[in-house]
Amino acid sequence: MEDCLATGVARTRCPSMTNGGKTTLTNSLLKSLPNCCVIHQDDFFKPQDQIAVGEDGFKQWDVLESLDMEAMLSTVQAWMSSPRKFARAHGVNVQLDASDTHILILEGFLLYSYKPLVDLYSRRYFLTVPYEECKWRRSTRRYMVPDPPGLFDGHVWPMYQKYKREMEANGVEVGKSLSKMRPAPPHWDHLGNLKVPPRVSPPVSLALGPRGWSVPAG
Numbered sequence: 589m590e591d592c593l594a595t596g597v598a599r600t601r602c603p604s605m606t607n608g609g610k611t612t613l614t615n616s617l618l619k620s621l622p623n624c625c626v627i628h629q630d631d632f633f634k635p636q637d638q639i640a641v642g643e644d645g646f647k648q649w650d651v652l653e654s655l656d657m658e659a660m661l662s663t664v665q666a667w668m669s670s671p672r673k674f675a676r677a678h679g680v681n682v683q684l685d686a687s688d689t690h691i692l693i694l695e696g697f698l699l700y701s702y703k704p705l706v707d708l709y710s711r712r713y714f715l716t717v718p719y720e721e722c723k724w725r726r727s728t729r730r731y732m733v734p735d736p737p738g739l740f741d742g743h744v745w746p747m748y749q750k751y752k753r754e755m756e757a758n759g760v761e762v763g764k765s766l767s768k769m770r771p772a773p774p775h776w777d778h779l780g781n782l783k784v785p786p787r788v789s790p791p792v793s794l795a796l797g798p799r800g801w802s803v804p805a806g
């Protein structure tokens with residue numbers, strides 16, 4: 589993540605499967621990175637009465653159509669048009685004496701499945717935990733709408749696998765060559781000096797072991 593600090597404007601993403609630890613990681617990064625904003629994909633769930641019920645009888649929370657991704661994209665664009673104004677409006681303490689570095693973290697479970705956002709990244713991360721660990725963590729969670737019995741195996745896990753397969757098929761999977769990744773645009777600081785664009789590195793996959801220690805994968 590330290591590469592982001594060398595850039596003028598950096599956008600990074602912290603997606604993972606459900607309960608992969610992205611909120612925990614994001615909160616930790618927020619504490620240590622200057623001028624850092626976060627946008628949570630979960631804040632863009634549509635109202636409950638707009639969530640479709642599938643043939644399996646489950647409310648389809650884990651599909652892209654259950655999220656207002658246009659609204660999320662607009663929020664990202666608001667940050668892009670003025671990171672400083674966005675940070676102030678969201679209560680982030682803007683450090684004027686530091687370099688004019690601004691960082692946006694997008695945190696969510698379906699970030700790589702919405703093309704307009706996929707095209708905006710400058711760093712990508714994907715956290716995974718094994719099935720058993722994921723199922724156990726999920727069983728301890730209480731969402732605004734509690735999971736009905738069988739939701740994990742009947743809907744959550746199959747959708748995770750489906751979208752992950754699609755990501756891979758679309759070339760968004762981890763471990764792709766550098767040339768497939770676009771660098772962020774150059775950025776000028778407040779004195780008009782061109783800042784070095786971020787060094788483009790391949791997306792990083794962090795696989796979390798059963799007790800959550802992360803190791804780079806692939």
Ligand SMILES: Nc1ncnc2c1ncn2[C@@H]1O[C@H](COP(=O)(O)OP(=O)(O)OP(=O)(O)O)[C@@H](O)[C@H]1O
Pocket residue numbers: 604605606607608609610611612613630697725728729796799800801
């Ligand atoms: N490194 C870790 N080791 C062990 N447990 C962890 C670790 N990181 C997160 N957890 C636990 O896993 C659970 C899910 O964590 P977190 O909320 O950060 O995941 P998430 O990916 O944001 O989940 P969701 O998709 O539901 O929003 C929490 O109970 C958290 O305490």
Ligand SMILES: NC(=O)c1ccc[n+]([C@@H]2O[C@H](CO)[C@@H](O)[C@H]2O)c1
Pocket residue numbers: 606630633649650697731732733744
């Ligand atoms: N945040 C919510 O309102 C909500 C409601 C029902 C289910 N979920 C779950 O959140 C996860 C993503 O963080 C998905 O797996 C949803 O099932 C969220």
